[in-house]
Every structure is written in C-alpha cells, then in structure tokens.
Amino acid sequence: MSNQYKVHCDCNEIELEMTGTPRVHAFCHCEDCRALLDVPYHSVTAWDAENVTITRGEDNATVYKYPTLEMTRVFCKHCGETVYNTNAMGWRLVSQLLISKCNNDELPSELKSNAHFFYDRRIVDIDDQIPKS
Numbered sequence: 001m002s003n004q005y006k007v008h009c010d011c012n013e014i015e016l017e018m019t020g021t022p023r024v025h026a027f028c029h030c031e032d033c034r035a036l037l038d039v040p041y042h043s044v045t046a047w048d049a050e051n052v053t054i055t056r057g058e059d060n061a062t063v064y065k066y067p068t069l070e071m072t073r074v075f076c077k078h079c080g081e082t083v084y085n086t087n088a089m090g091w092r093l094v095s096q097l098l099i100s101k102c103n104n105d106e107l108p109s110e111l112k113s114n115a116h117f118f119y120d121r122r123i124v125d126i127d128d129q130i131p132k133s
C-alpha cells in the first residue's frame with residue numbers, strides 16, 4: 001500500500017494528489033527557488049512527475065514558465081495559490097507548507113526535511129541539526 005497525500009489550493013478549486021515516496025524532502029537555499037517563489041528558501045517535497053496529479057479542477061490551473069529558468073509554477077487562476085512547481089529535471093515540487101496547511105498544520109514525519117541543499121547560497125542562516133550541503 002503506497003502512501004497518498006492530498007492538498008488543495010486556498011479556494012479549494014484545485015485538488016492535488018501525491019503518491020508514493022518523494023525523491024527529496026529538504027530545504028533548498030538556491031537562488032532559482034528564491035526567484036521563482038519569492039521565499040528565502042524552499043521547503044521542498046520533490047516527486048517524479050507521474051506521482052503528482054491534479055485530481056480536481058485542472059481547468060483552473062495556470063502554468064507559468066519563469067522567463068530565465070527551466071522552471072514553472074502551477075497556480076490556481078482564482079486564488080493564486082501555487083500548488084506545485086517544476087524544476088529542470090521535470091520533477092514536481094510541492095511545498096511542505098502547503099501539505100502541512102492542508103493536513104491540520106501537521107507535516108507527515110516522513111516528509112520532513114532531512115537536509116539543507118545549496119546552503120552556501122543561503123540568504124538566511126538556519127540554526128538546526130539538519131545536515132547542510
């Protein structure tokens with residue numbers, strides 16, 4: 001029985017389902033994530049594309065390709081919430097924050113970050129025990 005997770009956008013028009021095990025669950029400090037999402041670092045769960053499916057409201061999803069990056073942001077045309085983004089590898093990245101928000105503010109423990117990536121490119125220092133590379 002494989003894991004299954006559901007998230008939805010703020011206005012609930014789009015529902016997204018993730019199945020199985022993400023390739024990565026980590027904090028990403030790279031400048032590409034910052035540019036795409038306007039966050040100091042990205043709280044990532046990264047999945048193979050086939051493991052992330054829009055199960056409701058696909059018509060409401062808008063795909064925006066960032067002009068200078070091989071990255072897209074997929075967001076709801078009504079509420080503007082980003083439901084996932086893609087990277088140059090074609091993975092689909094769902095924010096840990098969105099998963100938590102849609103799950104009674106609880107992030108399933110198996111999706112919690114186990115690494116900080118591109119920590120040398122950071123704009124904020126993080127004081128925790130999670131390995132940094």
Ligand SMILES: [Zn+2]
Pocket residue numbers: 009010011012013014076077078079080081
């Ligand atoms: Zn919405």
Ligand SMILES: [Zn+2]
Pocket residue numbers: 028029030031032033034042
């Ligand atoms: Zn990144």
